[in-house]
Amino acid sequence: MIRSTELNQGLTDWWWHWLIGGIGCLIALILARIRYENMLHWHWITYTLVNISLIAVMLIGHSAKGAQRWIGVFGFNVQPSEFAKIGIIITLAALLHKRTASSLDSVFRALAITAVPWGLVFLQPDLATSLVFGAIVLGMLYWANANPGWLILMISPIVAAILFSISWPFAIAFSKDLTFGFLGLVWSIAMGIVGWRTLPWRRFGLGTIGAWGLNMLGGELGLFAWKYLLKDYQKDRLTSFINPNADPLGSAYHQIQSRIAIGAGEWWGWGLFKGPMTQLNFVPEQHTDFIFSAIGEEFGFIGCLLVLLVFCLLCLRLLHVAQTAKDNFGSLLAIGVLSMIVFQMIVNIGMNVGLAPVAGIPLPWMSYGRSAMLTNFIALGVVESVANFRSKQKYWS
Structure with a gap:
C-alpha cells in the first residue's frame, strides 16, 4: 500500500518499510526467546533511559512541522517518544506487579511515574503520543484492579x-x-x-x-x-474535525480527501495501483497517517473489513496471552501492548473516516515510520516471550 501511494513520485519509502519490518521481525524473534522476567530487574534503568532520551530530543533534536521529536543517529531520524511507549509499559507493569491498583496510593504512584515522560512528550509538542500514554495507563490500571x-x-x-x-x-x-x-x-x-x-x-x-x-x-x-x-496546527485539526466544511482547502483538506478516497472504493475497490485519488496524490501524508484511505480506495469495503479482522485477531491473541500469563508482570505487559495498539488503531482509522480529529497517530505496522515499526515489533516480541514462558496446558494425558 505504501508503494501504491508513492508509485508516481519515485520514492523508496516502501522499500525501507520492508527492510525495517524485517529487522523488527528479527528483533521480535530474539526477544521471544529471552525470559521477560529479566526486565523486572531493570525497569528503573529502562525508565531512566526513556526520560534521558526524551530530554535529549528537546536539546539536540530535529524539528519538523512545528515539533521537535527526532534525533539523528548514524544518518537516520529516531523518534524517542515511540520507544518511550515500551519503556512506560515495562515500568508500570513492574510497579503494578508488586502492588496492584486496588488502592488510591498505588494509582497515584503509577500516575506520578507516568507524568514525567508524558510531560516531556507533551512539551515537544507531541499531543498524539501523549494521548497514547494515557490509553496505556488507563488500560493497565484497569487490568490491575483499579x-x-x-x-x-x-x-x-x-x-x-x-x-x-x-x-x-x-x-x-x-x-x-x-x-x-x-x-x-x-x-x-x-x-x-x-x-x-x-x-x-x-x-x-x-x-x-x-x-x-x-x-x-x-x-x-x-x-x-x-x-x-x-499550537495553531493543533487547533486547526480539532476545529476542522468538528466542521470540516469551514476550511475545506486548508486544515480539513486531509480528512475530506481521505473520506472521498474511501467512499470511491465502494465494495471491492479499484484494484492495487489503480485508485485515482491515491495515484494522483490527492490525499496528503497518505503513506503515513492516511494509509487506510489507500486500502479503502483500492480494496474497497471488503478490504477494509479484512484489515480490521486481522487487527481484531491480533488483539484477541494479546488478550489471551494476558489471561494465561503465569504472573501479573507478564499479564500487565500484554495488556499494555494491547492498550497501545487498540488506541492507535481506533484513532487512526477514525480520523481516516472522519470520526476522530487528525491526531498524527500511525496505523500499527501499516503506516510508514521506522521508529514506530520497530516499537511495534519490540512490543510483539515482549508479549511473545510472555506466551513462551507461561505454564503449558496439557490437553491429553
Whole structure:
C-alpha cells in the first residue's frame, strides 16, 4: 500500500518499510526467546533511559512541522517518544506487579511515574503520543484492579474541558476571567456523584467536592490551554474535525480527501495501483497517517473489513496471552501492548473516516515510520516471550 501511494513520485519509502519490518521481525524473534522476567530487574534503568532520551530530543533534536521529536543517529531520524511507549509499559507493569491498583496510593504512584515522560512528550509538542500514554495507563490500571469509577474521574477533566468549550455560547460568566459552560457544569455535578460513590473520602463530602472541583478546574484549564498552550496546527485539526466544511482547502483538506478516497472504493475497490485519488496524490501524508484511505480506495469495503479482522485477531491473541500469563508482570505487559495498539488503531482509522480529529497517530505496522515499526515489533516480541514462558496446558494425558 505504501508503494501504491508513492508509485508516481519515485520514492523508496516502501522499500525501507520492508527492510525495517524485517529487522523488527528479527528483533521480535530474539526477544521471544529471552525470559521477560529479566526486565523486572531493570525497569528503573529502562525508565531512566526513556526520560534521558526524551530530554535529549528537546536539546539536540530535529524539528519538523512545528515539533521537535527526532534525533539523528548514524544518518537516520529516531523518534524517542515511540520507544518511550515500551519503556512506560515495562515500568508500570513492574510497579503494578508488586502492588496492584486496588488502592488510591498505588494509582497515584503509577500516575506520578507516568507524568514525567508524558510531560516531556507533551512539551515537544507531541499531543498524539501523549494521548497514547494515557490509553496505556488507563488500560493497565484497569487490568490491575483499579476501581472503574477512579478511571472515569481520571479522564473526566478532559471531557469537562471539551464540554466547556462546546457550550461556550451558552456559558455563564461569573467574572471577566471565569466562565462556566452549562454542559460542563452538568458534567461536573455528575462526576461529583461518581466521586461520592467511589472515593473513600466521604466525610464532609470531600470526595464529592473534590471530584466536582477537579472537573470545574479541568474545564477552565482546557480553555486556558486552548488560548495559550496549543499550537495553531493543533487547533486547526480539532476545529476542522468538528466542521470540516469551514476550511475545506486548508486544515480539513486531509480528512475530506481521505473520506472521498474511501467512499470511491465502494465494495471491492479499484484494484492495487489503480485508485485515482491515491495515484494522483490527492490525499496528503497518505503513506503515513492516511494509509487506510489507500486500502479503502483500492480494496474497497471488503478490504477494509479484512484489515480490521486481522487487527481484531491480533488483539484477541494479546488478550489471551494476558489471561494465561503465569504472573501479573507478564499479564500487565500484554495488556499494555494491547492498550497501545487498540488506541492507535481506533484513532487512526477514525480520523481516516472522519470520526476522530487528525491526531498524527500511525496505523500499527501499516503506516510508514521506522521508529514506530520497530516499537511495534519490540512490543510483539515482549508479549511473545510472555506466551513462551507461561505454564503449558496439557490437553491429553
